[in-house]
Amino acid sequence: MPKPLENKLALVTGSSRGIGAAVAARLAREGASVIVNYATSAQHAEAVVQGIRSASGEAEAVGADLGELAGVKTLIAAIDGAFGGKFGGRLDILVNNAGVVDYGPFLEQPDEAYDKHFNVNVRAPIALSKDAGKRMAKSGWGRIINVGSAFGEAAPLGGVTLYIATKFALHGFTRGLSRELGPLGVTVNGVQPGPIDTELSPKEGSDEHAAMVKLTSVGRFGKVNEIAAAVAYLAGPEASYTNGENLTVDGGWNA
Numbered sequence: 001m002p003k004p005l006e007n008k009l010a011l012v013t014g015s016s017r018g019i020g021a022a023v024a025a026r027l028a029r030e031g032a033s034v035i036v037n038y039a040t041s042a043q044h045a046e047a048v049v050q051g052i053r054s055a056s057g058e059a060e061a062v063g064a065d066l067g068e069l070a071g072v073k074t075l076i077a078a079i080d081g082a083f084g085g086k087f088g089g090r091l092d093i094l095v096n097n098a099g100v101v102d103y104g105p106f107l108e109q110p111d112e113a114y115d116k117h118f119n120v121n122v123r124a125p126i127a128l129s130k131d132a133g134k135r136m137a138k139s140g141w142g143r144i145i146n147v148g149s150a151f152g153e154a155a156p157l158g159g160v161t162l163y164i165a166t167k168f169a170l171h172g173f174t175r176g177l178s179r180e181l182g183p184l185g186v187t188v189n190g191v192q193p194g195p196i197d198t199e200l201s202p203k204e205g206s207d208e209h210a211a212m213v214k215l216t217s218v219g220r221f222g223k224v225n226e227i228a229a230a231v232a233y234l235a236g237p238e239a240s241y242t243n244g245e246n247l248t249v250d251g252g253w254n255a
């Protein structure tokens, strides 16, 4: 039986670990050829690629720091030559997953933190979506999926104000772009995770971790695969009528 994403090229940013790695593996399992983007950890990205290949999937790693516009350009340039150029410059699925957060009181944030958060969490998805949107419009089919956050529509905790500002921005970008690309055959949606067990989230045993568990109604952090499943749905054929949605997968956090 053909897989739902066979002959599709997918790009997942920041996929050398965490949610991105799970998304890359899941999309590959569904048949997509996956570009695994990483900023600095080539070794981890290679491990993700090897994991996909050993499950008979297709993947290759591309290093590009998305905090810099030059890195965004490097990643865009890699799309043309991906998998020996067999997709002819087409890109079918873009998952804007890379993200950063610094925890701490807003009044103590250094000025450099503004660009750090906004460049990776907002500017890179915007710049990549512009290039991807053109490629997808040309082929008449595409999926852009932005990994936002439950912090993209509510602020139940302090200490992550800049991060919240970026995720609200990404949420709005998803909605706005869906209006423009929907008529061209391209859907634009978001997934908004609640607290998920990764390097980015507070460690188990910390006060922050306990506070986040309390905000869920299921009483636990989520697993990366629970987010990958939501991304796979939005990337797949069954989501053809879903556009401009920010799908919340947060254990009841924002209920």
Ligand SMILES: NC(=O)c1ccc[n+]([C@@H]2O[C@H](COP(=O)([O-])OP(=O)(O)OC[C@H]3O[C@@H](n4cnc5c(N)ncnc54)[C@H](O)[C@@H]3O)[C@@H](O)[C@H]2O)c1
Binding pocket: 013, 014, 015, 016, 017, 018, 019, 020, 037, 038, 039, 040, 064, 065, 066, 067, 068, 096, 097, 098, 099, 100, 120, 147, 148, 149, 150, 192, 193, 194, 195, 196, 197, 198, 199, 200, 201
């Ligand atoms: N873990 C959570 O609780 C949680 C909750 C809500 C939303 N999210 C979002 O999910 C996404 C993935 O986060 P995660 O939890 O897997 O965290 P993570 O820290 O494990 O992964 C983040 C990924 O982004 C990459 N990245 C960071 N800066 C980059 C840069 N300049 N260029 C390229 N890649 C870069 C990292 O290398 C890493 O692979 C992020 O957008 C995050 O905001 C996470």
